[in-house]
Structure formats: C-alpha cells, structure tokens
Amino acid sequence: MRSLALQAGAEILRIYEGEDLGVSLKSDESPVTAADEAADKVIAAGLRAAFPDVALVTEEQSATHGQSLSTFLIVDPLDGTKEFIQRRGDFTVNIAYVKDGVPVRGVVYAPAKGRLFYTQADGTSVEEIGPFGDTPGPVQALTVSTPDNAALMVVASKSHRDQATDDYIAKYAVRDMTSAGSSLKFCLVATGEADLYPRLGRTMEWDTAAGDAVLRGAGGTVLNFDDHSPLTYGKAGFANPFFIAAAPGVELKA
Incomplete structure (x- = not known):
C-alpha cells in the first residue's frame, strides 16, 4: 500500500507540474482530473494483484460502489481535487484496509507536501521521513496531543x-x-x-x-x-x- 501510494503520487505530480490538469465534471458535477484517473489505475491494478481475494472500493470506479461489505480495501486516489485544481498542494492519496467495519490499516501520502503517513503492521502509526524510496526510510511514531480544553x-x-x-x-x-x-x-x-x-x-x-x-x-x-x-x-x-x-x-x- 505504501509503494502504490508513492507510485500514484508520482503520477499525480507529473500532471500537477504540467500545464493541462485534464479537468472534467462527473455526473454529480464534482470535478475529476487526469491525475485522479491515472492514480486510480495504478492503485487499483496493484491492489487487485496483491490482494485478489479482498473486495476493492475506489471512488473513481462507480461499479465498486454498490457492494455491501464489512471487510474491504477502499481508495481515494486523489483526495482534495479542488486543492489540486487550485494548485494549493493540500491533496492526498488515500488507501485503507477496513476489517469488520473498522479501518485498521491506512496510508495517506501528500505528494506536493512531501509527507507520508501510515499504519505499521502492529497498527501503530508513523510518519516516514523523506526522501521516499523503494525501501521504507526512517519513521517518527505518531502520538496525539494531550489537549488543554481551555486552549x-x-x-x-x-x-x-x-x-x-x-x-x-x-x-x-x-x-x-x-x-x-x-x-x-x-x-x-x-x-x-x-x-x-x-x-x-x-x-x-x-x-x-x-x-x-x-x-x-x-x-x-x-x-x-x-x-x-x-x-x-x-x-x-x-x-x-x-x-x-x-x-x-x-x-x-x-
């Protein structure tokens, strides 16, 4: 999942750094770009090859939306399409594994910001410190804050x-x-x-x-x-x- 997120991110940046983002409208009037479609192609093919027995749901493939599932892979190949179109950088690749209704594994990659977050095999979460290669690099464990409800x-x-x-x-x-x-x-x-x-x-x-x-x-x-x-x-x-x-x-x- 990490590898596929990085591959998809490379496709997204290739289009993001070009002149034509390939913007069109879906049936619900929401925008879609060439980057959404290129990233989806990479991720869907990779997940189906790696996990052939696990159901896959992806935003860009409406045929996957009619399933009734509790355990499945779910993908948004380019989350934040509006940010992408406005070239604001706050867009991500999202890949997750849901088991019995609970998302237990996830990868979030923000290619324009160079930030990569994911869950490890034990379920704990880390941010990998770039640059990102084929082999995972050093990581920093993630821990939520101890909030001050007055601030x-x-x-x-x-x-x-x-x-x-x-x-x-x-x-x-x-x-x-x-x-x-x-x-x-x-x-x-x-x-x-x-x-x-x-x-x-x-x-x-x-x-x-x-x-x-x-x-x-x-x-x-x-x-x-x-x-x-x-x-x-x-x-x-x-x-x-x-x-x-x-x-x-x-x-x-x-």
Whole structure:
C-alpha cells in the first residue's frame, strides 16, 4: 500500500507540474482530473494483484460502489481535487484496509507536501521521513496531543467550511485554528499538531478511511457527531454522517 501510494503520487505530480490538469465534471458535477484517473489505475491494478481475494472500493470506479461489505480495501486516489485544481498542494492519496467495519490499516501520502503517513503492521502509526524510496526510510511514531480544553488547536476544512462548522467550533475554547484540505486534517490530529477536527458536511468513506486509520493508530478517535459512537465503515452507499475526529481528552460538545 505504501509503494502504490508513492507510485500514484508520482503520477499525480507529473500532471500537477504540467500545464493541462485534464479537468472534467462527473455526473454529480464534482470535478475529476487526469491525475485522479491515472492514480486510480495504478492503485487499483496493484491492489487487485496483491490482494485478489479482498473486495476493492475506489471512488473513481462507480461499479465498486454498490457492494455491501464489512471487510474491504477502499481508495481515494486523489483526495482534495479542488486543492489540486487550485494548485494549493493540500491533496492526498488515500488507501485503507477496513476489517469488520473498522479501518485498521491506512496510508495517506501528500505528494506536493512531501509527507507520508501510515499504519505499521502492529497498527501503530508513523510518519516516514523523506526522501521516499523503494525501501521504507526512517519513521517518527505518531502520538496525539494531550489537549488543554481551555486552549484547543482546531483544524477545519479549507474548501468546505460553513456556518454550521463555525458555530460548532465556537462552543470550544480555541487557542488557534488552521485549515487544511483532504485527509491531511486527520493526520494533523494524529501528529498532535491539532486537537480537534469537526466535519459537519458530506464525506464518503474513501475520503476518510485512510486518515481515520492513521489517527486511530496514533491514539485518536473518530466519532459520529450525534451520539459520539465510533464511526464505522461499510455503510450503505459508503456515505458518512457528520463526525468529530479528536485526541482523547477533548471535552466534546453536543
């Protein structure tokens, strides 16, 4: 999964650094680029060869979306397409393995930022220190923060902020806020760079599974917004409810 994320990232950067991003619209009017499609081709072929007996769900292949699954691989080959189109760099490659509804392995690679996060064989999460080669290099273990509820660091979406999110964040004592695109928000909580990431908006499981796995492997939690129960995967249509990603110790608000 690490290797495929790096290969996909190389394809994405090749297109990102060119003049034509190959932007078009899908049937739901969301944008897709040549980089989404090139990365998906690399990852899907690699995963099907390596794990032929494991079901695969990928954003770019609608034929995979009608399955009813609890254990599967799930991919967003280019998360943060809007960031990619605007050349802001906050886009990622997301690959995850979900077992019995729980994302237990994940890789999040931000090629334009040179950051690579993943879960190890024991389920703990690390950030690999680049440059990245065929053989994994030195890693730094990830551990969530010990939050100060009187001075929280909050991360929110760069492209999908709305009034409902701002109103919810206003319930907390916030020291500072940052914005980020794609699944990088989960990784910022996993590294301790942020304490809390609320998402009061539409997401799909391929948007969140890899970052969720990385955060869980760093000691964090991803919870349903309404009842603070753990977010699960393999839901009908692979759509998520609103959720909250946080370091344990954050006093969550209703």
